[in-house]
Amino acid sequence: MxxxxxxxxxxxxxxxxxxxxxxxxxxxxxxxxxxxxxxxxxxxxxxxxxxxxxxxxxxxxxxxxxxxxxxxxxxxxxxGRKEKWKSVATFLIGTVEGDVHDIGKTIVASMLSASGFDVIDLGIDVSTEKFVETVREMKPEFVGLSALLTSTMPKQKTVIEALKTAGLREDVKVFVGGAPVTESWAKSIGADCYAQDAVAAVKIAKRLIG
Ligand code: B12
The missing domain is CATH 1.10.1240.10 (Methionine synthase domain)
Incomplete structure (x- = not known):
């Protein structure tokens, strides 16, 4: 089958x-x-x-x-299999500007939601301004930036820089992911976490909130 x-x-x-x-x-x-x-x-x-x-x-x-x-x-x-444990944490996620790939991002969002996180999914081709505005308004604990194209990976850095400029960087943990993204890329752009798949993303986010 x-x-x-x-x-x-x-x-x-x-x-x-x-x-x-x-x-x-x-x-x-x-x-x-x-x-x-x-x-x-x-x-x-x-x-x-x-x-x-x-x-x-x-x-x-x-x-x-x-x-x-x-x-x-x-x-x-x-x-539907939501864990009984209910997190107090909100996870904002989206695919960066110029990128319409959403299969992996949607899996990450669903697994986080199934694990008890409150997930705000901004969808695809999300502008830097939209990420920053939503962080300001919704005050999530985590922000996840998905990029599947080598040409859109730099937008992950742009969002991190824009969060700094807006004075919001210290308020959130930034996760980056997507097939071309690596741990060393995550470090080089100042992200807090890299997760290679949805299971790892859930595990790391849960560990961070204790
Ligand atoms: C399906 C697909 C498409 C679909 C997307 C449909 C959709 N709704 O998503 C369509 C046909 C629209 C598409 C379009 C294009 N695509 Co495309 N696409 C793919 C393909 C085959 C699969 C991607 C995928 O869904 N994988 C399965 C999911 C489950 O894996 P994933 O996304 O990596 O996600 C996992 C992890 O990465 C991680 N993760 C993902 N996001 C996040 C976020 C966070 C925060 C965290 C922590 C973790 C995390 O967890 C996920 C689940 O475990 C890839 C090839 C590949 N192997 O990646 C090419 C690929 C990414 N595409 C490619 C290209 C070139 C394009 C186009 C430019 C083609 C064109 N000429 O128009 C356009 C770009 C359009 C745009 N502006 O974005 C290239 C990119 C090359 C490069 N170096 O940049 C690839 C690699 C194909 C190739 N080998 O050439 N594509």
């Missing part, structure tokens, strides 16, 4: 993806297993095929859309 889901995502077959994911859940497969063992590997494979020139943009878009269709079914299942 997981292989069939992978295949359907790679072929961008939204209707089949919907049917197969529902069927997998009905058969008792765990939502996170479907996500981690079928959806993420499939969309990553689409990236490799795109890189190799075997897929063109329409195929990459179709695979992205098919993944999102699967996530629309899977993530409410994950979120």
């Amino acid at each position: 997981l292989n069939q889901i992978k295949k359907a995502i790679l072929e961008g077959e939204i209707d089949s993806v919907q049917d197969l994911v529902k069927k997998a859940l009905e058969e008792g497969t765990d939502a996170l297993e479907v996500l981690n063992k079928a959806c993420i590997p499939a969309v990553e494979k689409a990236g490799l095929l795109f890189e190799a020139g075997d897929y063109f943009l329409p195929e990459l878009i179709a695979a992205g859309e098919a993944t999102k269709t699967a996530m629309d079914i899977l993530l409410p299942e994950v979120k």
Whole structure:
């Protein structure tokens, strides 16, 4: 079943993806297993095929859309399992300006929410000003900046600098993430934390609030 889901995502077959994911859940497969063992590997494979020139943009878009269709079914299942423990912490998250990738960011947001955090998801292509304004208004404990393109990674630094200029930098812990982001990049731009995936992000954020 997981292989069939992978295949359907790679072929961008939204209707089949919907049917197969529902069927997998009905058969008792765990939502996170479907996500981690079928959806993420499939969309990553689409990236490799795109890189190799075997897929063109329409195929990459179709695979992205098919993944999102699967996530629309899977993530409410994950979120629904909210841990009893309720955090007092708010996590503001978004994909930086110029970047429309949101599959990974949305998984991080859902896992944080399922783990008891109050999550404010600003979505994609979020301007630096929007991040700063929202920090000022909502006073979150954490800010997460997602970037999937090497050309948009510098925006993570821009947001950190803008938070400093606004006098808000000391009030928040800044997390950075996204496939091209590394621990050393995070250090070099003055972020507080780097997490390579959603599980690590939850673990680190929980540790920071004790
Ligand atoms: C799907 C996809 C798309 C979809 C996005 C759909 C969507 N709604 O997100 C579409 C088709 C729209 C797209 C568009 C483009 N894409 Co694209 N895309 C991808 C692809 C295949 C998968 C990304 C993904 O979802 N991965 C799965 C998720 C689960 O992983 P993830 O995002 O890394 O997230 C995990 C961690 O990184 C981390 N994380 C993520 N965010 C955050 C945030 C925080 C705070 C933390 C702590 C952790 C964290 O946790 C997540 C979960 O575990 C990648 C290839 C790849 N392997 O990354 C290319 C890729 C990123 N895209 C690429 C390119 C070039 C583009 C385009 C420029 C193509 C074009 N010519 O137009 C456009 C850019 C549009 C724009 N302005 O943003 C390149 C980037 C190359 C580079 N060096 O910058 C890649 C690497 C493909 C390639 N190999 O060439 N893309």
